[in-house]
Amino acid sequence: MPGVGQAEGVSDERVVALWRDGGAVVVPADEPVLSAFDLGLVRGDGVFETVAVTGGGTPHLDAHLARLERSARLMELADPGRGAWQALVDALLARWSTPVEGAMRLLLTRGLGVGLPTTALGVLSPVPAETVRQRTEGIAVVTLGLGVPADFRSTAPWLLGGAKTLSYAVNMAALRHAAVHGADDVIFTSLEGQILEGPTSTVVWSADGVLHTPPPETGILPGTTMARLFARAAEAGRPTAVTPGTVDDLQAADAVWLVSGVRAAATVHTLDGVPRGDAGLSAGVRGLLAR
């Protein structure tokens, strides 16, 4: 299993880099960097990506930068471009001296106002021990309704389906709600009970030898780690499918995972209070992701 145990090394190292005057500038991690008027703060008006740092590098950066650009387009945010993001990433990695796994966040906000420059920055900190525990031991998940029909967001661009925005208050509230009910994570469902996504992950399940994930037309984020898993599964001759599924489908599946960049494939061992197995499939899925 990649990286397990690494993040348990003690480190409170944190790095912050700002895009300023056409260059990446590393600043002390404890130093305030954002104006109180920045719309990223006062309106959650921005987009972000969380990128896994392993072995001192960001092996899957390109997919995240592509999605960041897509989110920025959906939000009509001026993107400083690949060169700027690469410079921020390089600046963060150059100061990252610990051997532990890291989680790098790249953020782009609307800045001080429409027509003014956007704010671009990156931060890097160790992967929390709890994340590593969930990757190793699996997770208990509850399903929670978003209240929106599965086909609604594709017709309502103002709902920002498919954009990874800084407005994650509902995602965080859902995780608090799960914790109160003894669960680690959440799968959101549509009004009619279709599976959508986790607050910070993509749902993948295995049934009859096929890996399934819900359709992006539901307004969910296109998962970069799910896409990598499916590409490698296809290379390995393993069938994959984009499938509208229900909670019943998940309960009947051979295995269910919440897939994301830093936690990778977390095995769902309990769904809505019902214990479930993984039919021994998790090792193979993690193996595909580790290639």
Add this chain to the structure above:
Amino acid sequence: MPGVGQAEGVSDERVVALWRDGGAVVVPADEPVLSAFDLGLVRGDGVFETVAVTGGGTPHLDAHLARLERSARLMELADPGRGAWQALVDALLARWSTPVEGAMRLLLTRGLGVGLPTTALGVLSPVPAETVRQRTEGIAVVTLGLGVPADFRSTAPWLLGGAKTLSYAVNMAALRHAAVHGADDVIFTSLEGQILEGPTSTVVWSADGVLHTPPPETGILPGTTMARLFARAAEAGRPTAVTPGTVDDLQAADAVWLVSGVRAAATVHTLDGVPRGDAGLSAGVRGLLAR
């Protein structure tokens, strides 16, 4: 009409105050104040209020502080308490020397992590000329669906209905969508077409001599300015009602307003492209708010 024209005085004065070590500290407005790791930025994980500043004071502060406390409870955020907010407000007003109208934002974020102190701050800046124009000249509004049934959010606390959070990306996207369609503002509707609220305002309409507003059980914010308007209308012997309404009801109404603290009652002169009047009622409504 209160304050019209005042904000057209030129001012770029801005004031920022932070709650730090048990006291309110004014800092230079151009100085960064927020950590790149603050969850208010990276997760939109916080709450806020926007408070009108007129005549150098905040005449309606109490209702905003009560709602801020309510939002914080719904978000399980530790609130520094009335004394802290009052100290921040006093510090901002003490540095506010221009005679123009101001918009004061009070913000509370989850800070650097669960279990660590929350971040409380306030900012004060002049009311934008465009806001004053809309108050004076009225607004064109389009209705946009949120996709959620009107009764859904009251059963789904993780959707944070009734909490004024920093996660306003969808609200801002809706306003951009309106602008593309030649409109100034938006009224969100439920899946079945019930009127909900504006992205930054409460919907009020007049029909048969009664002022109406939608029920808070739909998950909309309880409007502080709407509440004041309704209280004063009741004092003046004018009937008010909490009414589930549709877009057809608005089209048939004698007048429609979007009501909020800084813009007060903005008359809707065009709804979904259809011009409409106010039956001469706007002056009376503004008179009630100006008392």
